[in-house]
Amino acid sequence: xxxxxxxxxxxxxxxxxxxxxxxxxxxxxxxxxxxxxxxxxxxxxxxxxxxxxxxxxxxxxxxxxxxxxxxxxxxxxxxxxxxxxxxxxxxxxxxxxxxxxxxxxxxxxxxxxxxxxxxxxxxxxxxxxxxxxxxxxxxxxxxxxxxxxxxxxxxxxxxxxxxxxxxxxxxxxxxxxxxxxxxxxxxxxxxxxxxxxxxxxxxxxxxxxxxxxxxxxxxxxxxxxxxxxxxxxxxxxxxxxxxxxxxxxxxxxxxxxxxxxxxxxxxxxxxxxxxxxxxxxxxxxxxxxxxxxxxxxxxxxxxxxxxxxxxxxxxxxxxxxxxxxxxxxxxxxxxxxxxxxxxxxxxxxxxxxxxxxxxxxxxxxxxxxxxxxxxxxxxxxxxxxxxxxxxxxxxxxxxxxxxxxxxxxxxxxxxxxxxxxxxxxxxxxxxxxxxxxxxxxxxxxxxxxxxxxxxxxxxxxxxxxxxxxxxxxxxxxxxxxxxxxxxxxxxxxxxxxxxxxx
Numbered sequence: 018x019x020x021x022x023x024x025x026x027x028x029x030x031x032x033x034x035x036x037x038x039x040x041x042x043x044x045x046x047x048x049x050x051x052x053x054x055x056x057x058x059x060x061x062x063x064x065x066x067x068x069x070x071x072x073x074x075x076x077x078x079x080x081x082x083x084x085x086x087x088x089x090x091x092x093x094x095x096x097x098x099x100x101x102x103x104x105x106x107x108x109x110x111x112x113x114x115x116x117x118x119x120x121x122x123x124x125x126x127x128x129x130x131x132x133x134x135x136x137x138x139x140x141x142x143x144x145x146x147x148x149x150x151x152x153x154x155x156x157x158x159x160x161x162x163x164x165x166x167x168x169x170x171x172x173x174x175x176x177x178x179x180x181x182x183x184x185x186x187x188x189x190x191x192x193x194x195x196x197x198x199x200x201x202x203x204x205x206x207x208x209x210x211x212x213x214x215x216x217x218x219x220x221x222x223x224x225x226x227x228x229x230x231x232x233x234x235x236x237x238x239x240x241x242x243x244x245x246x247x248x249x250x251x252x253x254x255x256x257x258x259x260x261x262x263x264x265x266x267x268x269x270x271x272x273x274x275x276x277x278x279x280x281x282x283x284x285x286x287x288x289x290x291x292x293x294x295x296x297x298x299x300x301x302x303x304x305x306x307x308x309x310x311x312x313x314x315x316x317x318x319x320x321x322x323x324x325x326x327x328x329x330x331x332x333x334x335x336x337x338x339x340x341x342x343x344x345x346x347x348x349x350x351x352x353x354x355x356x357x358x359x360x361x362x363x364x365x366x367x368x369x370x371x372x373x374x375x376x377x378x379x380x381x382x383x384x385x386x387x388x389x390x391x392x393x394x395x396x397x398x399x400x401x402x403x404x405x406x407x408x409x410x411x412x413x414x415x416x417x418x419x420x421x422x423x424x425x426x427x428x429x430x431x432x433x434x435x436x437x438x439x440x441x442x443x444x445x446x447x448x449x450x451x452x453x454x455x456x457x458x459x460x461x462x463x464x465x466x467x468x469x470x471x472x473x474x475x476x477x478x479x480x481x482x483x484x485x486x487x488x489x490x491x492x493x494x495x496x497x498x499x500x501x502x503x504x505x506x507x508x509x510x511x512x513x514x515x516x517x518x519x
Contacts, residue, residue, distance in 0.1 A: 041098035048097070049090055050109070057111045060180060061087035061139075068179065071113045073171060074186035074197050075220065075240045078206035081171070082186060083115060083143045091139035103135040110141060114175040115183075118237065119168070121150040157301050160309035161251035162494030164216065165244055172237035178230045183238050185220055193518045198511050200240050212250070217243040219503040219511030245499055255297065255311060260487060262289045263318040266325050267483070270476035274336035274468055279329040287322045290315055314490045321483060328475050336468035340460045345467075353467040361473045 049055055060069055072084045087110065094101045107130050127145040134142040153167035173181055185196040200218035220240045228235040248256075266286045272279050294315045301309055308316075357363075503511050 042100055042103070045092060045097040045100055045103065046105075049092065053089060055089055055110075057109065059111065060176070061085070061089055061111055063088070066179070069113065069176075069181045071115065071173075071181050071183050072186045073115065073183065073238045074201060075169065076201040076203055076206075078203050080144055080146055081115075081149075083113065083145075084186065085113060085141055086139050087111060087135075087141050088139050090135050090141065092137050094137045101137045104132040105135055107131065107133050107143060107145070110135065112143070113181055114173050115171050116174055117149050117151060118170045118172050118174075119151050119153075121152040155302055155304075156307065157304060157309045158307040159494045159497040160301060160311060161246055161248045161255075162310060162491075162497055163246050164497070164499045165246075167242045167244065169240040169242075170237050171239070172233060174233055177233055178224075178235040183236050184222060185238065187519070190516070190518075195516045195518045197513075198509075198517070199513050200242065201513075212247055213244040214247055215242065216245050216499045217241065217503040217511065221504075221511075241503060243499055243503060248494075251311070255293065256491075259290070259293050259311070259315060259318070262286055262293075263314075263322070263487070264483060266318075266322050267476060267480050269325055269329060270472045270479070274333055274465075274472075279333065280326060283322060283326045283329055287319060287326065290319050290322065294319070310490060310494045314487065317486050317490065318483075321479065321486075325475075325479060328471075332468050332471050332475075335471060336465055338461075338464040340457055343464070345460055345463055349467065350463065353470045354463060357470050357474060358466075361470070361477060363470065363473055 062069060069085055072082075074082045076082070090103075090110070110133055127147040129146050131143075131145055136142070149169060151167065151169050153165065155165060156163060172183070185198060187194050187196055189195075198220050200220060202215075202218070218241065220238065222236065222238050224236050225234065263286070266283060269279050269283050272282065294312065297309070297311055297315070301312075502508060509515070509517070
């Protein structure tokens, strides 16, 4: 019986003690708000000209901490069961009405009205959770190697600088106080972003001397976030394909004109660049203030590829020129067939004689014509007509010589001349035609060589322009780095490892 009786006695003691503590808290609340007549609409100051000191701090886990002194909420803890802190709804006490001035959604309300902590010294501490959406100017000049400076500007839209004084939160370490001049990062509640990296996170109280004290814009507490974009995603998925596709246009100058694919390759590269430009425009804000770095590269590449298309058309026009449509001047021969090929190290088969592995060209037909004239002068017409036919029928070759007309017979010579003249004229026509054809082909080959020279010249011009232009554009982004210190001219780092003690 002693065991159950002892248990009931302990439970009764706990119940009585819990009820007494609850009664003490109710009595304290009654004392502060009813007996003293607390009015939450009045500022917690003894005189009208006094100002309320408001301390602020920001945590990246969507929390802003506010603290101030309210002398009307002081009590002696020993008189109320040693209660040193009260947790009260926020609508029961005076609030400084601190809001995010540069918010983006137009909502100045907090996400959840949590309780305020009231200490026996009169210090009020409030930690309302909220999701802040601020409007920040975004500079896309060096995208994707850019960095941005986003700020959260907190001020009171209800009270002026004469009524409240904004300052940063103070904490103590080894008995020395310091101000929290940075945005607090909670390692347990903070998740690193995959696209942005935090470089600086300072906090500063800004006072505008040109604004009067009775204005709400005289003072504010601004928290800055200097962040840098991580470009690895854009390098792998956009930059590398764009650069490779742009450099593929140089292959156009290696394609022979007879392939018929020179303009097709150039136009394909131009269309691919247009597709990438469309993809990039969807990932950037619609602004006309600046052209992003990758947009500059694509525009530069598209202009260069368009010029290559024009060059391809000109090269094809030169390649398919013929002596019947164009005349190859001596100046063009001198520049494009002698000077430029030597400077561009272009090889050409030697004209003095065939190389050991080259095919032997067919000799001229003049030798064959002279032999034919001698042959016709020695053979008779009957022998010329029936010699091959008799051989086909198995008869022996006739060894008799042709009839020799008397040397003094002018009629015989004239007959022989009349018989040989058509053959000689025909042979001369063939020789002249073959000579003209050779000249025609030589000049056409010269036009082809001019086209190849123009191709090689454009290759040596376009490739360095592409390399230098690409390096110049992207080196701008490489050297676009955030400042070493948050504020120009201020050597302080505003980092939690570099504290300034008061």
